Amino acid sequence: MGTMTMTMSAQRSQYNSDAILSASPVRLLTMLYDRLLLDLGRAEIAHAAEDWPTVSSNLLHAQAIIAELTSSLKVELWDGGQGLLSLYNYTTSLLVMANVKRDAASIRESIELLEPLRQAWHEAASQLSVPDRGASTGESRELGVA
Numbered sequence: 001m002g003t004m005t006m007t008m009s010a011q012r013s014q015y016n017s018d019a020i021l022s023a024s025p026v027r028l029l030t031m032l033y034d035r036l037l038l039d040l041g042r043a044e045i046a047h048a049a050e051d052w053p054t055v056s057s058n059l060l061h062a063q064a065i066i067a068e069l070t071s072s073l074k075v076e077l078w079d080g081g082q083g084l085l086s087l088y089n090y091t092t093s094l095l096v097m098a099n100v101k102r103d104a105a106s107i108r109e110s111i112e113l114l115e116p117l118r119q120a121w122h123e124a125a126s127q128l129s130v131p132d133r134g135a136s137t138g139e140s141r142e143l144g145v146a
Contacts, residue, residue, distance in 0.1 A: 026124075030121050030125050032065055034118065036062055036118070037111065040058070041111070043055050043107050044104065044107045047104045052102065055098075056099055059099045062095055063092055066092050069088060070085065070089070070092075087117075095107075
């Protein structure tokens with residue numbers, strides 16, 4: 001039974017890896033935001049249970065995602081870029097404080113700041129995704145994303 005579970009786990013891992021590697025930039029962004037908010041939600045639940053190792057690992061993973069979002073942000077390409085960069089920096093400091101001081105309020109504030117962005121990126125992605133009339137497979141393509 002253990003081997004079967006490992007095989008299923010390996011298959012799931014490969015599927016997730018393939019999904020990430022084949023994702024468009026817009027889809028990848030929404031996936032990052034989804035995982036970011038999942039990490040923060042898990043950290044908040046673990047905090048309530050005083051499960052400090054789980055809190056810490058989820059907060060560290062959330063910080064890594066924000067670091068990735070920050071590094072890929074092209075501040076000069078749009079008016080809101082500097083504001084988004086400031087939000088990422090502020091949220092990172094909240095997550096560090098949440099981890100160091102075991103501060104649930106900082107986790108909650110991060111969720112409240114980032115959840116509307118997650119929703120906005122999903123809305124933008126759905127508006128960019130239109131059927132490609134030239135494709136026989138019926139797949140959609142994202143417009144305006146290289």
